[in-house]
Amino acid sequence: MTIRLYLACYYVTARVGTPSSLMEEEGLLEEQPWRVLEFYSGIGGMRYSAMKAGVNAKMVEAFDINDLANDVYAHNFGHRPFQGNIQTLSAADLDRYEANVWLLSPPCQPYTRQGLQKQSADARASSFLRILEIIPELRQPPAMLFVENVVGFETSDTHQKMIQILEESQFVTQEFVLSPLQFGVPYSRPRYFCLAKRKPSSFCNPEFNGQLIFVPKPLFGHKESTLISENDQLISTSNDMQQTCLPIEIFLEFGNCMNQNTFSIEGSLSQYFVPSSLIERWGSAMDIVYPDSKRCCCFTKSYYRYVKGTGSLLATIMPKTRDKTSLEDLCLRYFTPREVANLHSFPMEFGFPEHVTLRQRYALLGNSLSVAVVAPLLHYLFSDP
Numbered sequence: 073m074t075i076r077l078y079l080a081c082y083y084v085t086a087r088v089g090t091p092s093s094l095m096e097e098e099g100l101l102e103e104q105p106w107r108v109l110e111f112y113s114g115i116g117g118m119r120y121s122a123m124k125a126g127v128n129a130k131m132v133e134a135f136d137i138n139d140l141a142n143d144v145y146a147h148n149f150g151h152r153p154f155q156g157n158i159q160t161l162s163a164a165d166l167d168r169y170e171a172n173v174w175l176l177s178p179p180c181q182p183y184t185r186q187g188l189q190k191q192s193a194d195a196r197a198s199s200f201l202r203i204l205e206i207i208p209e210l211r212q213p214p215a216m217l218f219v220e221n222v223v224g225f226e227t228s229d230t231h232q233k234m235i236q237i238l239e240e241s242q243f244v245t246q247e248f249v250l251s252p253l254q255f256g257v258p259y260s261r262p263r264y265f266c267l268a269k270r271k272p273s274s275f276c277n278p279e280f281n282g283q284l285i286f287v288p289k290p291l292f293g294h295k296e297s298t299l300i301s302e303n304d305q306l307i308s309t310s311n312d313m314q315q316t317c318l319p320i321e322i323f324l325e326f327g328n329c330m331n332q333n334t335f336s337i338e339g340s341l342s343q344y345f346v347p348s349s350l351i352e353r354w355g356s357a358m359d360i361v362y363p364d365s366k367r368c369c370c371f372t373k374s375y376y377r378y379v380k381g382t383g384s385l386l387a388t389i390m391p392k393t394r395d396k397t398s399l400e401d402l403c404l405r406y407f408t409p410r411e412v413a414n415l416h417s418f419p420m421e422f423g424f425p426e427h428v429t430l431r432q433r434y435a436l437l438g439n440s441l442s443v444a445v446v447a448p449l450l451h452y453l454f455s456d457p
């Protein structure tokens with residue numbers, strides 16, 4: 073079944089800070105906006121990143137198979153993504169959009185360390201492989217591509233295939249593994265990113281072509297002070313980059329005063345309180361952070377359903393001595409969905425439609441991405457040398 077195409081367009085943004093009408097008057101809008109397709113759009117992390125990056129882009133279409141994610145996207149952007157399996161798109165379908173930029177954040181389960189790591193053999197990898205195979209079949213291939221995935225993707229056979237197809241289709245690539253911690257956000261969420269430009273386009277720092285880079289410095293024009301490791305990869309000089317991060321309290325919607333008493337007064341807040349039974353059973357596996365902490369763990373789509381490895385819990389009582397206080401006394405709570413969105417650097421205007429349940433909100437956010445990381449990467453991708 074082929075997905076029917078709607079050619080209705082919707083806009084990301086003109087350049088940040090300058091209304092487009094004003095820019096037109098000033099004669100600044102000399103260039104046509106880039107026509108962008110957003111694959112695996114989820115709740116719109118890529119779109120928010122493009123907005124934050126201030127790139128001159130027009131979102132031509134977004135695609136996602138998940139009904140609920142599309143509800144959230146429509147709620148925030150006033151446009152419902154195309155609902156269907158990306159695998160069913162043909163080259164002719166995609167050519168009709170006349171897009172020149174593709175943003176893709178395909179499913180990561182085939183590559184996660186906790187998963188079976190079946191890579192390309194996992195059915196959830198098929199749609200991405202198919203979309204890659206379409207590139208050489210296109211009448212008008214994209215000029216730029218941006219791919220986001222989990223760390224582990226870069227060693228997969230899907231990655232190998234992606235690089236092979238991109239090279240054969242005349243793309244140059246630069247790859248990154250970056251975390252929000254490297255952008256001042258107290259949030260550990262390292263992710264893999266591939267930036268690709270089709271020749272004759274090139275990157276501002278072409279000396280990084282074909283490399284996997286672990287520091288954000290090339291994005292900001294720094295060429296020196298990045299180190300080359302034994303296997304020629306750029307590595308971070310600093311193990312303690314979180315020292316430069318803001319404290320977690322800046323990202324909280326309920327401050328330190330939120331304790332058990334507050335929970336009982338404010339009925340709806342009680343849902344964030346961690347029950348004693350969970351503390352007893354899973355206490356030793358919990359990642360506990362404090363309002364003054366400068367790091368918290370990655371929130372996954374299973375946050376709030378499971379405790380182990382799904383994201384940090386917040387101590388709302390600051391103990392005098394941290395290592396001697398019982399967990400019960402810390403008045404532990406879950407981060408709220410708004411706070412997870414804050415740590416993902418989503419804008420304040422982002423919200424959920426009422427019918428989306430708490431668990432669904434966490435699941436959708438857990439699948440999304442860090443705007444603080446993706447925005448500068450997109451800005452770099454869209455910049456001309």
Ligand SMILES: C[S@@+](CC[C@H](N)C(=O)[O-])C[C@H]1O[C@@H](n2cnc3c(N)ncnc32)[C@H](O)[C@@H]1O
Pocket residue numbers: 112113114115116117118135136137138141156157158159177178179180199436439440441
């Ligand atoms: C890693 S998430 C991307 C989330 C997105 N970047 C965001 O900011 O929310 C992958 C998304 O791809 C969607 N998806 C997975 N397989 C798909 C397919 N074959 N066709 C269309 N969408 C698919 C899922 O519903 C999910 O929303």
